[in-house]
Amino acid sequence: MSIFSLNIEKLHEVYRSKGLDLKGIFAIQYPVYCIHSRIVDSTPEPLDNFDMGLVKMLLAKNDLTYLQLASLLGTTKKLIEARIIKLINDGLLVQQDKSFFLTEEGIKVFQEDTLKRKHRISYDFFIDGLTFEPLSKVFYESYRLTLISQHDKEYYTDRRDGSTKSKIPFGPDIVHRPPDDETIIDSILSIPVEDREKFKIPEGIETIEEISYTQMSFRLLVSACSSELGMVKELIDGYSVYNLNEPYYETLRRNVKCFEDNIRDRLSQLVFKIITPRPRMGSSRKPPPIIITNWNQADPTEDYSSSCFVFSIQDLMDVIDRVFSIKHVSEDSIINNDRELQIKIDYDILMDSPFRYKIISDLIRGRDYKFGSLDNNVFLLYLNYITNDELVLKVVEFSKAINKADKHNISLKQFENEFSEYKDNYRKLLIACGEFELLERFDIESCMNKGDE
Structure with a gap:
């Protein structure tokens, strides 16, 4: 979970430049699934070369202990144990008593080099809770903390009695579509290899062997703007960060447009x-x-x-x-x-x-x-x-004038010289625009000047 980083004034300026007048911003929780899976992936891993060296040692002497292997490879016993367990889980190595042997698949990978190594790993996917479409990689990176899980709790102090209380922030405003394993797997695997990086899907993924899921939600903001043609209600990203390399409007829309078509009719009816x-x-x-x-x-x-x-x-x-x-x-x-x-x-x-x-x-x-x-x-x-009240308009013009000046350092004498048109009624105007600190300073200065006389 995370707080919004929306630049409200910048947002208003952006819409004004498009001929739109921002009236308000709605907020909804959109349904998301985190799919916990076990996958078979042929994408090379950083420790594959290390595993090759480990296997060569075992081919030379298949009953070496973890400690002996660690000493020969210049690493820790814990790492050796973890990598052997990994090789066994991937179906490449078997243990019989105190000795290790390559499986048929292991022989093809490490000795014959006729088969690409495949890893069996746990992997979490984030998908749309309505369409089951994979979400972009931003939800695996900076936006991961913005997702609200069905298991999350927030704790706060009750102002009335000082006690600590909890609440569940998870509350999707749209019901999750019941998960369908086959549809979800097909949706993930159907992403072309060249596009998988955009969705943080391992490029070498071949099969998904098992899945479970956690219901999550993502907070979406909905801007409501009036125009000459009517109301415009569209999704904006409350977590986007303004940068000079991209127009702010594009930043606001880039990561949330994928959700809009799914709820467009309901968005249009929001009031x-x-x-x-x-x-x-x-x-x-x-x-x-x-x-x-x-x-x-x-x-x-x-x-x-x-x-x-x-x-x-x-x-x-x-x-x-x-x-x-x-x-x-x-x-x-x-x-x-x-x-x-x-x-x-x-x-x-x-x-x-x-x-x-x-x-x-x-x-x-x-x-x-x-x-x-x-x-x-x-x-x-x-x-x-x-306002069309003449007195208020005069106060507004006076406030604009003193705000342009260095009102925190200006003296009464400087004020009377610079704003001579307000010399006779500046006290009334200062009271009307709530500049009591400046009024107090001028009154003190006026009394001191009278004392000097």
Whole structure:
């Protein structure tokens, strides 16, 4: 298991450059199988030459002990024992009493050189839990730790009583297809030899003798963007790492496109919803609203392919109040439809907020976002900010101006010279944009200047 490495601001920029407006990001657990197998593989191994030397020693004197062989070959007794066991398991060597003899197959491999050596080894394959198609080699390497096993447990401390509790993170949002040994084996062996490296399949694999499996899941993110043509919902890779050698969009899509066709219809119907839990027993306190999705509540009679949100105005006002911490918002201040969430910030809303600096920053950026719960299939939800209030617009312009300056080191005198247009009302503007530290510094400097006079 692992945490996401998504660059959220970069993602927003990428979609904006494509004419898309990112509205939110869903999250699902996609089914994967880890196939535990025993295979016959003719791919050469690094210790094959060592085994050849070992066999030559036994052909010369077949009752040499492990210790004698280790001394002659300049290695450890433990390695000699391991390699002889390997030769026996591969059907190339047999032991009778204290002596060793080559099998018929061993003679063809080591003496006659008429047969390519085959290894019988344990090997784990990762395959799609719906189609049984092999997954790319990235799932054997850097992404292996991102997979969630049915046997995994997470431990955490309960904030209420300090006790240690556990939970099972494995919870695929799509049921695994029942495994079929023959289909799985055929799917793996049908990959052409020249393509096997792409899927981390041994190039010399010949047969798969036995298999067992572990159910696993992989977290996929689903971006929801609006465009002039409607909604675009597509898979993105939350574990991808931005690099300068590849466009970020390609990085986001490269390792997850293989899953998209299998669940495209369900992805198109995803929307955000809001629920308000019941108060706990014995408590009159109203719990905060929770943002969820319709993934497990999909109504086949409804078509949400052109929608992103299904919110009532009252539920949305509750979210804006208790999740985004913006108080005293009226219905007239909110745009709420199936593709747009937007709040109009006026001067009263701004001044009622204890987080004015953040509201101004969000206005400048045009949006804010909140993370949801992955257990509810929600990764992130955006709320867009606009204003046509003249006082707020003036505060925004003032905030932009002081942010361009070195506000952490600027003196009151420098400020009055550089921003003379704000000389008479800078205190009101600093209060409105939440720059209380700068206001305090200017007030101290003003008092000291008056004392010097």
